[in-house]
Amino acid sequence: MNKMNQIFSPARFGAYAMRFVSQKSKNCLLMYVVVTGILACLMVLGGQSIDFFLTTAVLFIVAILEASRFSNNVEPRSMKIRFLLVPASQFEKMLASVLYLFIAVPLLYVVALFVAQYVAMFLVALFTLTPPQWAAPFHAVSINSDMLPWFCLSYYSSVSFYLMGATIWTRNTFLKTTVVNLLLGLVALIVISISAMAFTLQSDIISALGSISYTNDNIARLSQNVRYDMGSVFVTFGYIVSILFTLGYLVIAYLRIADFEVNETKR
Secondary structure, eight states, X not given: OHXXXXXOOHHHHHHHHHHHHHHHHHHHHXXXXXXXXXXXXXXXXXTSXXXXXXXXXXXXXXXXXXXXXXXXXXXXXXXXXXXXXXXXXXXXXXXXXXXXXXXXXXHHHHHHHHHHHHHHHHHHHHHXXXXXXXXXXTTTBOOOTTTHHHHHHHHHHHHHHHHHXXXXXXXXXXXXXXXXXXXXXXXXXXXXXXXXXXXXXXHHHHHHHTTSGGGHHHHHHHHHXXXXXXXXXXXXXXXXXXXXXXXXXXXXXHHHHHXXXXXXXXX
16 A cells, blocks of 8 residues: 555646646747637638647647657756656556646637637738628537547557657757658558558459459348448448557656656666
8 A cells, every 4th residue: 555655646746737737838829819810710711610620730740749748847857857857656646747748738729729719810901991790619619520539549649759758868858759650650550551561462363353253242241241231340440540549659658757766866
């Protein structure tokens, strides 16, 4: 129980979380004002609407920049010592950052979208010299429900990857992590392409067998079942791999943070 208390204490975590929020609020206000302005300009240019891709792209950029800033806590040495001397365990520090990136950043972004919609409305009214046309909240935002699960998994995976990168490279974090991310993405694209080619080849073989008259109906049904089953397998496999990679990134980031403390105590 005592060891568990050393890792996580609700009272200690609450105190650290309040301090974390207080420090973040000083830097986040200006950033989200800028983000709101960018979203409003995009809505004005898009006829008071914004594409789902643009909406998610801006959120991704904000989130990975925030994750990359984690390295500010551990470099230079004076900041590292200050970070380590905060009365909280490494798990609590990691948990606060994860909750901020996974929950607070998307929520703040939703608020920025809400405000940007009405800022865009007033900008259009100002430039066209017409009365503002009131509309329901978030009417300007297009949401692709089919892509939403993939977007959520991609968001959490990307943020975790950049958070891990911030613990590996404490200088030029964003640039180095982005380069590695692009290289890994290229490898993943090659693997997916090979898998898709193998799946297509299998489907072509089954379709070719369907040309035999006496098995045409059975082969056709088999072909449809294989396409459906393989598609479901690919989607499920993608979800599982994304979740496992996200957890792996977080574990590596946590171990790196713990390693900072061990190295400092040896000096």
